[in-house]
Amino acid sequence: MKRLRLIGVLAWLLGSLAGCDRETRQFETPPHDASAAHATATSVLAPGPYPPAASTPASAASAAPPQQRVDHPYEDNAYAVSQGKRLFRWYNCSGCHGNGGGNMGPPLMDDKWIYGSAPQQIVDTILHGRPNGMPAFAGRIPEDQVWQIAAYVRSMSGQLRFDVEPSRSDSLSPGEPEQRRSPEHPKAVAEH
Amino acid sequence: MSALQDSLHTFGPQAGHILDLWRLTLLICTAVFTLVLLGFLYAIWRAPKAGPHTPPDLGAFEHSEPTLQRNVIAAVIVSAALLLVLVGASVWTDRVLAQMSLRDALHVQVTAHQWWWEIQYDDAQPARVFTTANELHVPVGRPVVLTLKSDDVIHSFWVPNLAGKKDLIPGRTAQMQFRADKAGVYRGQCAEFCGYQHAWMAFLVVADEPSRYEAWAAGQRQAPPPPADPVAARGMRIFLGSTCVMCHNIAGTDASARKAPDLSHLGSRQTLAAGALPNNAEKLAAWIAEPQKIKPGVNMPAHAFAPDDLHALVVYLESLK
Numbered sequence: 001m002k003r004l005r006l007i008g009v010l011a012w013l014l015g016s017l018a019g020c021d022r023e024t025r026q027f028e029t030p031p032h033d034a035s036a037a038h039a040t041a042t043s044v045l046a047p048g049p050y051p052p053a054a055s056t057p058a059s060a061a062s063a064a065p066p067q068q069r070v071d072h073p074y075e076d077n078a079y080a081v082s083q084g085k086r087l088f089r090w091y092n093c094s095g096c097h098g099n100g101g102g103n104m105g106p107p108l109m110d111d112k113w114i115y116g117s118a119p120q121q122i123v124d125t126i127l128h129g130r131p132n133g134m135p136a137f138a139g140r141i142p143e144d145q146v147w148q149i150a151a152y153v154r155s156m157s158g159q160l161r162f163d164v165e166p167s168r169s170d171s172l173s174p175g176e177p178e179q180r181r182s183p184e185h186p187k188a189v190a191e192h
Numbered sequence: 193m194s195a196l197q198d199s200l201h202t203f204g205p206q207a208g209h210i211l212d213l214w215r216l217t218l219l220i221c222t223a224v225f226t227l228v229l230l231g232f233l234y235a236i237w238r239a240p241k242a243g244p245h246t247p248p249d250l251g252a253f254e255h256s257e258p259t260l261q262r263n264v265i266a267a268v269i270v271s272a273a274l275l276l277v278l279v280g281a282s283v284w285t286d287r288v289l290a291q292m293s294l295r296d297a298l299h300v301q302v303t304a305h306q307w308w309w310e311i312q313y314d315d316a317q318p319a320r321v322f323t324t325a326n327e328l329h330v331p332v333g334r335p336v337v338l339t340l341k342s343d344d345v346i347h348s349f350w351v352p353n354l355a356g357k358k359d360l361i362p363g364r365t366a367q368m369q370f371r372a373d374k375a376g377v378y379r380g381q382c383a384e385f386c387g388y389q390h391a392w393m394a395f396l397v398v399a400d401e402p403s404r405y406e407a408w409a410a411g412q413r414q415a416p417p418p419p420a421d422p423v424a425a426r427g428m429r430i431f432l433g434s435t436c437v438m439c440h441n442i443a444g445t446d447a448s449a450r451k452a453p454d455l456s457h458l459g460s461r462q463t464l465a466a467g468a469l470p471n472n473a474e475k476l477a478a479w480i481a482e483p484q485k486i487k488p489g490v491n492m493p494a495h496a497f498a499p500d501d502l503h504a505l506v507v508y509l510e511s512l513k
Contacts, residue, residue, distance in 0.1 A: 027484045029494065086491075090451045091438060140438055142493040170344075170362065 084152030158183030325453035394467030415444025427508025
């Protein structure tokens, strides 16, 4: 019995080691290449001959968004997700997405994802924009910050680990913290 | 950069009153400490020379010692009186600090951010309000009323040469007032631990003659002229076409974000990055390219501009006087 308890404690200690990465703060991110010109594609339609001979990276990303889920290190890091939450406020995403509840833009905390719920798809949405209003932020927001914002956007509907999602907000009327929301199960919806 | 930061050399009435209180406290405490030490040494010196076989002295249980009793009572009364003097001096200092005349005061809002200071000069006419960062200019001899706010965590505003500390607490508004009586540059510092770069959250208070202050304020109210130099003009296009505009403001351009220090007159400031660097082209280029090397954890991301783009950007920013 004593031995069982010891093994249990040891297993618990080992398990808690896995949580160490949750708060790692990586400050030196790859510098943002601010000089490069970014093509912005919001649609597969492009001027020129069809089919396009060699598509640009941007239009390729838009035409064939990667369907598989890309696990990104930021999704295991509570600090990066909270940075994403700060940037969501700084860059006024709430101006259209209303703290994730949606307004002019679609809500981000439900289970409907017009352009996909994978991290890479959200990053593409932010970088290259989408039809009917989503602006392109390529060249305006550094790419690692876009990944942080994407991780935060996914935390809004409970797609991240419980202990990584942001808890109580600092604001006076914070609403239910991301951490306490029940996870949604994303489903793609037809574009309207 | 070589600004004074010393609470024992005061250049305004507020810091002066605090220094007086400090001196009184130091004087009383030193005197009491010296007397206690002398009494202690005297007691050791006159200790009864007892051997191992001397019977214990139980005299105090049998007859009273009126002299000793009187001495102890007198010491307790003097200690209590001295403590009351200190309490009285504290209360009096606080009243004097609060009673500084505020006639014709300059009103300034200071908002603390991780890790820099936003400084907004209020005015009855909205068009005359202007914003700057990390450098507070005040006219000599005129009272200044600061409205203190915080954007994120608790910070504390402290210019030792001019006034005491005051905390900036998120969701609350604090006020403090001070006056600078001598022209000079005084260094201020965040005095409440606020995260990684708390130590590099400094600012300068530049106290100028009123005429010089007015000239400076008039310059700050004007939007900087569009750059005439072609390199600076290119720098402006780079600024407006990259990530800079997402957080920074430059009056007279499309850059109007308010999340990072206002750069409208960056070239006229003495320091960069809240006192971390002297303001020159070389340091500015280093700061833009690798801010995380200079202030790890700062909210400014690194930028890989091509060398000539970076040069143009720096020329433009330094031209904003």
